[in-house]
Amino acid sequence: MKLYYSPGACSLSPHIALCEAGLPYDLVKVDLKAKKLENGDDYLKINPKGQVPALALDSGELVTEGPVIVQIIADQVAAKNLAPARDSxxxxxxxxxxxxxxxxxxxxxxxxxxxxxxxxxxxxxxxxxxxxxxxxxxxxxxxxxxxxxxxxxxxxxxxxxxxxxxxxxxxxxxxxxxxxxxxxxxxxxxxxxxxxxxxxxxxx
Missing domain, CATH: 1.20.1050.10 (Glutathione S-transferase Yfyf (Class Pi); Chain A, domain 2)
Incomplete structure (x- = not known):
């Protein structure tokens, strides 16, 4: 997985979730003003919303919106109880x-x-x-x-x-x-x- 973040932004929430989950991930810093990645790539081509967080799943799908991202992370490690069971x-x-x-x-x-x-x-x-x-x-x-x-x-x-x-x-x-x-x-x-x-x- 790959987390697009800006230091101290709301992307810190899923970043904490990833650390709690113990899942492997890559961290990609975003300049939110310039909408650029550190290598100069256009972030808007990755996430047209231009916001963080965005989580690139191993399947290739990109998920945005923090409350959804953290549940995806939690559900991958259900035994750690980072989120209660679905439908409960x-x-x-x-x-x-x-x-x-x-x-x-x-x-x-x-x-x-x-x-x-x-x-x-x-x-x-x-x-x-x-x-x-x-x-x-x-x-x-x-x-x-x-x-x-x-x-x-x-x-x-x-x-x-x-x-x-x-x-x-x-x-x-x-x-x-x-x-x-x-x-x-x-x-x-x-x-x-x-x-x-x-x-x-x-x-x-």
């Missing part, structure tokens, strides 16, 4: 979390990365994001991870959003469950492996 009630709960993160957190961050958007508009979206993080904080009471004791692909996605919160100087210090959760996820060797490969932390 727990699987639908995972889908609920993935949809919440992608629709309510991820998309609300988008305006914060646009320099053309005025600060007062960005502040509106920051307030919305804080409300969504408060919901996540409430759901993490008494839990190690979003689904309970078991780390799943939804956790890699939420952790990526928490890194974005840091980058945008959102103060989440009052959300104690969420802060403990962030530290818990960050301490996982597989998460540190993904961060190191993307140049986001120094190798130990």
């Amino acid at each position: 009630a727990e699987r639908y709960k995972l889908l609920e979390w993935l949809n919440f993160i992608t629709g309510e957190l991820h998309k609300n961050f988008s305006p914060l990365f646009n320099p053309a958007i005025p600060d007062e508009v960005k502040n509106f979206f920051k307030d919305r994001i804080m409300g969504k993080f408060k919901h996540a904080d409430s759901q993490l009471a008494g839990r190690d991870y979003l689904m309970g004791k078991q780390f799943t692909v939804a956790d890699g996605y939420l952790y990526t959003m928490l890194r974005w919160a840091d980058g945008n100087k959102l103060d989440l210090s009052g959300l104690k469950n969420l802060m403990a959760y962030k530290d818990r996820v960050a301490a996982r060797p597989t998460v540190q492996q993904a961060l190191t490969r993307e140049g986001l932390m120094k190798a130990a």
Whole structure:
């Protein structure tokens, strides 16, 4: 498999999933502004959406959209329980979390990365994001991870959003469950492996 990524972008989520799964993969860096690969190839010829992540499967098929990609990865190593079994009630709960993160957190961050958007508009979206993080904080009471004791692909996605919160100087210090959760996820060797490969932390 081949993961097209940009350091620290939402592609970090499937990158963490690949490390957790222990599957072999190649990592291809994308310049999202220029829509080019490091070798100069036109990324739009690979993924017309021009976004990351994109996962090239061994079959030759290209899959886009993070919540779908992480489930594909998880289902290849079902024994690792990165996603509950298909058609189970727990699987639908995972889908609920993935949809919440992608629709309510991820998309609300988008305006914060646009320099053309005025600060007062960005502040509106920051307030919305804080409300969504408060919901996540409430759901993490008494839990190690979003689904309970078991780390799943939804956790890699939420952790990526928490890194974005840091980058945008959102103060989440009052959300104690969420802060403990962030530290818990960050301490996982597989998460540190993904961060190191993307140049986001120094190798130990």
